[in-house]
Amino acid sequence: MRSTTSNELRSLYLEFFQEHGHAVIPSASLIPENDPTVLFTTAGMHPLVPYLLGSPHPVGKRLTDVQKCVRTSDIDEVGDASHLTFFEMLGNWSLGDYFKREAIAWSWEFLTSDRWLGIPQDELAFSVFIGDENAPRDDVSFKLWRDQGVPAERIFYLPKENNWWGPAGLTGPCGPDTEMFIITDKEPCGPDCSPACSCGRYLEIWNDVFMQYNKIADGTLVPLPAPNVDTGMGLERTLCVLTGKKSVYETDLFVPILDKIAELTGKVYGSDEETTKAFRIVADHVRTSVFLIGDPRGVTPSNVDQGYVLRRLIRRAVRHGMKLGAPEGFIARIADVIIAGYCGVYPELGKAADFIKEQLLLEEGRFQRTLQQGTREFEKAASRLTGGTIDGLTAFHLYDTYGFPIEITAELARERGLSVDEAGFRERFAAHQERSHAGAEQRFKGGLVDASDQTARLHTATHLLHAALRRVLGNDVAQKGSNITAERLRFDFSFGRKMTKDELAEVERLVNESIQADHPIDCREMTVDEARGEGAIGLFESKYGDRVKVYTMGTVSKEICGGPHASHTGELVSFKIQKEEASSAGVRRIRAVIGASSDGAGA
Ligand code: SER
16 A cells, blocks of 8 residues: 555545546635535535536546635534544546446546555445335445445445435535445454444545436435436545554644644643644644635635634644643744645635734634633622523523633533523623524535525625725625525625715615616636637636636626626616615625515615
């Protein structure tokens, strides 16, 4: 088996699939562009959903990439050997092109050939879908593994909970998968030991999903016109297995980070369980924070949505760093090591290095200022307790006055054998804030893009709004993010102050003028250079491959975008701004509705 480095594994993977006719596409942003249901890109397939549902991709039908992903639903597990909030996913896609035969043959070749990973054949096991009332048993994949010479006893038929992927939300592309496992030297845990148990004998390294269906709102699986392949190999986990390390933190991706933490704190990683856990939490959380702030759709700490998750990651890292005795400002010094390690692969981090460190220092400072006071408050509240529970009002007070995310209050409580009335906290929080972070948390566990007509129209409205803002406020205005639900759009953009009433009225008027003009919406594919030459706006960096889609709406808007859109601007009927507010430093947020709506809501 090849002992490899992270850089080598990324390159090998892309090179292998390039040799098999795949175009390498850059990682998309960590912030989904047009998906109201999730806060972060959680899997390699996520930015490709429109193409998995049938839109043609500008660079072709065979794609491969390394996608940045963030999953925070298991944040409390971070600290053990394998959980991470940020990871990279190696993937290859067939958009209605090849299917099971090629996908399985290539997976086998990449895993076992000495030219590639060279894993001994008898150290690999596989699982395939056993079938249920909705979809048949996947005998085809079973046979394809057998054809590669895999003995039947190393191919396991497993149920939906193990061998089905997607949709990540309620609707979207999905299908059976076949998973690949390294067999460790752990003895089987019993006669039924299989990749489905978590005893540690089988470690999953790759998943080939055969996306044959689109799950629609009533739960029916509708066969896709052309079935796709979506595969995902977690870089950190695979690297850990290939190099025989006990945890992902011992791979070359983390060693320099842990060394820096040791240097800053004088503590030794691995000296005891608690120290090890704190090192891992700091390393993981700072790494994720660096990627979020340094993303082309950069996130900054705030009290809602992605900004709230970022705040929580930084504050948790600060707390665990302080436990280790780290000096003030340590987070930014750890960020330096992370940026240096990754900027070759993700140049956006190098470019944003100063901004990343500044944001980390600011948030650390904000938190340090309130932490001691808040901890004293917490201790007072804890000492007043008659039962073992911190009530919701106290938890909310700690949040509101001392900036304690509920998770930190809960963690402090746990450390003292207490619990927190989180439901009570959330009730007060929701009453106090228009958008509670509880809602945000549900969303980031949730699903994928809603490709309805209304979403497409709202998406079109963001382009018109973007263009109007630039006309009224100047061309320095740039989109920083957007979020669309079935009812409204939200648009974040760079601008240093509150907009005046007149400016808002003018922006609204311009958008309505564009709607009334009923411009046809034209989509053309071209290279990034051509798009730039034509004066298209949009995120040019590390989002798409060489060829991009440019949407033009009359003479009003020309923007690089993945779509989908309305076909004429008149479909939007009318446009109304409901609110303009600060989103984070230097970023404003507009919330708006359109007249065309399935439920009659809107302007
Ligand atoms: N979508 C699958 C996963 O995330 C394969 O890429 O595991």
